[in-house]
Amino acid sequence: MIGETLDRLLDGLNVIARWAVWAGGAMMLAAAFFVTADVISRKLLSAPIGNSDEVSSYFFAISTTWAYAYCVLHRANVRIDALYNLLPRPVGAVLDVIALTLLGAYMGVVTNNAINTLVESWESTSTANTPLQTPLALPQFFWVVGLVFFLGVLIVLLVRSLLHLFSGNFYAIGAIAGVRGVEEEMEEELHIPTGRNRGTGG
């Protein structure tokens, strides 16, 4: 019952995470055009546009945290699987849960302190030491939104995995939190079916 609700929640989070990645990619593309215009104007015009480096660095910070959730939902986090691959699935499933727990703990500390950084910027109305004098709280707010969303996704994944663990569904944990096989990675990377992972399940 709770499990099914969580699965539906994860489906919803997947959709949001995909939109967040599209938005992040569009931000970087916009930054690329802005930087290009800036570089060309610097060479050709007496009054360059300027400030593209600062704006693109904010877009970069924001789009990165917005992509974290997509990354973990696609199990794209780098994990060293030399030993993992040799272990039976139940042990692997326990390692998957530990991996989520430690990632969640670390990101919890990061997010907590990132919120503090945001609050300090807001209260002291800090501005960037640049010609734009950007109020730092503005880009930091969107940056923190990505971190909070990521942390939320990690918590849902962890609860779902724990439920699977208690009911002994070790392969189901692999499917949402395991180390990715090479085949699935290739398919995603190149959008070509490699034909080797059909029927292997999870």
Next chain:
Amino acid sequence: MLATTLVILLVLIAASVPVAAALGVLSLALDEFYSFMPLHRAIGEVTWINSTNVLLVAIPMFVLLGEIILRAGIAQRMYNAVAQWLSWLPGGLMHANIGSCAIFAATSGSSVATAATIGTVALPEVKRRGYNKRLFLGTLAAGGTLGILIPPSINLIIYGLLTDTSVPELYLAGFIPGAVLAGLFMLTTIIACTYQPKWGGERLVSSWSDRFKALIDLIPPLLIFIVVVGSIYGGVATPTEAASLGVVFALGLAAWNRSLSIKMLTEAFEGAMRTTAMIMIIILAAVFLNFVLAAIGLTRELTDFILGLGLSKMETLILIVVFYLILGMFMETLSMLLTTVPLVVPIVVALGFDPVWFGILITVLLETALITPPIGVNLYVVHGVRGEGTMTDVIIGALPYVGAMFVMVVLLIVFPDLALWLPSLFY
């Protein structure tokens, strides 16, 4: 302190904890055990400052550039053109594999992207022309590694960030070693196919007029190279700006080839942002670990320990090379770069080696790590693209090229000017 750190790190990594979490948890543990001040309170500020580092903006840009090139139909035509020019050599199309990888590497900052792209266009030829499949796969896995040595290179940006070394200088230093290594790969292929002519498969017959006609297909990658690398050394743009120019230019080429669409763009965004997030989460953890290691004095302790062993300069260097070769068998390269550079480079610099030169040496060692089993990402990539047969084929096929990389390491140590001569003309 040193032993505790290594044990925590090894246990977490071996337990397949995500590398970012392993580094993050290690920093928090070291902070708890050894620091007088609560360093974790700085993690928000440190993360924000590095998240907005202009140098690192080059990473998503180069990844996005690669994703666009992959989908713009540039690679297939380039491969056919290189094949016209190189496949008369003993080993035929295998030289086209290496040559195409080298050219693609000059537009791409990633080895995986290089091996995957060239592998996809080249692999249908193995059966059609009767090549020795193992050696053919080996040329793709090894050729792909050139992606991180020949500029632009994402790994050299990260090295530059961690060691405070100039990225344009590192890029210049990578050119000659990259060309020499591609040459060594081709020489290895010629030797193998002279010794066993039947490995070489059927040669491609082409005339001089075909060859010159094919040159037009080399123009798109050449233009991207000129835009990206030329703008850096023409003094027009920083590496980050150059990467942005490359993205806009490649998008124009994709539009010219009529491969630009909303679907193509969203796919490129997904691929680029996933890779960026994957890399950045580790980089940010590594940067904080770096901060903690320096604050608790561990970097100095390790340097003092190694220098106190009383080994000569060359003995220490050989020890470091062997350390990387062994580690490279088991560890993914980016994680290896991020976890070891903050500790190893201070030692190397204290011994009096040039950090730019060492950046190139470490890159060649990372390339070796990409094709040494059991964990060699490029072996997996080529095997995955192939979609049949066994992994052992790729591993055995890549072995001769591991030999070529050893030769390159020795050459770099004996003739440091291979890396340092070109930068010395500019800096």
